Amino acid sequence: MKKYKILANEIIEFIIEKNLKRGYKLPKVNEFQQTFGYGKSTVLQALTLLDQQGIIYKVQGSGVFVRRNPGDLKEYVALTENLGFYSNNQNVKTRVLKLEELRLPPKWAVEKGLPASPCYSVKRIRIKEDGPFVIEHSYYSQQSVPYLSREIVEGSIFSYIRQALGKDIRFSEKYMHVVKLTDEQAEFLQLEENDPALEIKEVFSLSDGQIFDVSRLVYNYKNSKFFSQSSDEILS
Amino acid sequence: MKKYKILANEIIEFIIEKNLKRGYKLPKVNEFQQTFGYGKSTVLQALTLLDQQGIIYKVQGSGVFVRRNPGDLKEYVALTENLGFYSNNQNVKTRVLKLEELRLPPKWAVEKGLPASPCYSVKRIRIKEDGPFVIEHSYYSQQSVPYLSREIVEGSIFSYIRQALGKDIRFSEKYMHVVKLTDEQAEFLQLEENDPALEIKEVFSLSDGQIFDVSRLVYNYKNSKFFSQSSDEILS
């Protein structure tokens, strides 16, 4: 494990365990250096990672402070993470509506960058305790995901890709707009036709930049909330 | 100007000027080092910045590639930037509905972290060529923004804070959900009651972590699209 990740994890643990809140002042950079015996750049690397994740913020000339206790956002879909649709919420059941192979993905998926070659088409509904949560229609390029079964698709496809195929999801883009539900969508989500919904088109890429998944998601407005964050040009 | 920012800007210029597309292979790290006479870490810092902004991606053992031509997203509201509501779209007019001082912000704003002290309340409508775009209801803490006038509020408040007050917006959080419009909102947006809308609560902080602005935005679903992106734990 890389040193900066070890340190980052330690700090996260520390914040969770002590239940620290926004504004709490963390140890200084040189204290972390001494405690762990790391170089300054390595400590800054760890802090930068946490800064990007929204956990802390650094103030030049002053110190390092807690921004958010991770785990305070359980109910939210985190748009700024490389996840399909659920953040920390694990009480989600999956109902598979369709799994088939296609010679070619639909045009809109190819326009978003999915290779124009054979793919899997997966249609699922995700259900929380309080009802249907999201309709998900995904296309997986067989170039990157050569095999999918009903069983895999009933669980987490991303976990399968990571663990069984040993591939890492590296980055994603999400395009959103608000729509009125069609009759069919409303039925799946147990809502009324013309009820509001958020539609998200997602594009996921592997470490080599290859696009392997393009999806269209339609969320139930009654039980879905979303979260996004940004930091100004932070690094080192 | 910092070296890594100079390099980052040069690369962006290069991509725009040559109109490069996703997958284009950029010069190697050591070529940038030699061309600019920079150290390796500095070059990596610049590339990391661009990676975080979604402009490029680095593939270990292979090279550096273009991910997106900046400026390909003009029509989208970029949720992953520290902007109020418009990304690159500059054809936006502002209609000020209200500007007043309050002893205390409303409860929900204080819960989001706005100091429980005097503030400005600003209500505005943003209008694009094709009609009303968003209703914006903002609260600015007088601790950070001691003075606002009608004139300032008719322009860009963020520009004013940056330029006149010399303060930097450092990070933000955005909480979203989909709603049905009330009668009043519908009238402002020239839509119908119960039409869909995206409501976003935004929290903005300065470089010292101080929260200075909490806002509630309600977007017109007919002319608003949103964009978000993420990268897996990138740094150095």
Next chain:
DNA sequence: TAGTGGTCTAGACCACGGG
């Protein structure tokens, strides 16, 4: 196995904040 990006260090110097 050569080439390319990633991690890490030690240390010099810079820039900002607060007393």
Next chain:
DNA sequence: CCGTGGTCTAGACCACTAG
């Protein structure tokens, strides 16, 4: 002014990719 975080370098060594 001192302390704290930020930038930058040179260079060693690691890890992954591709031919």
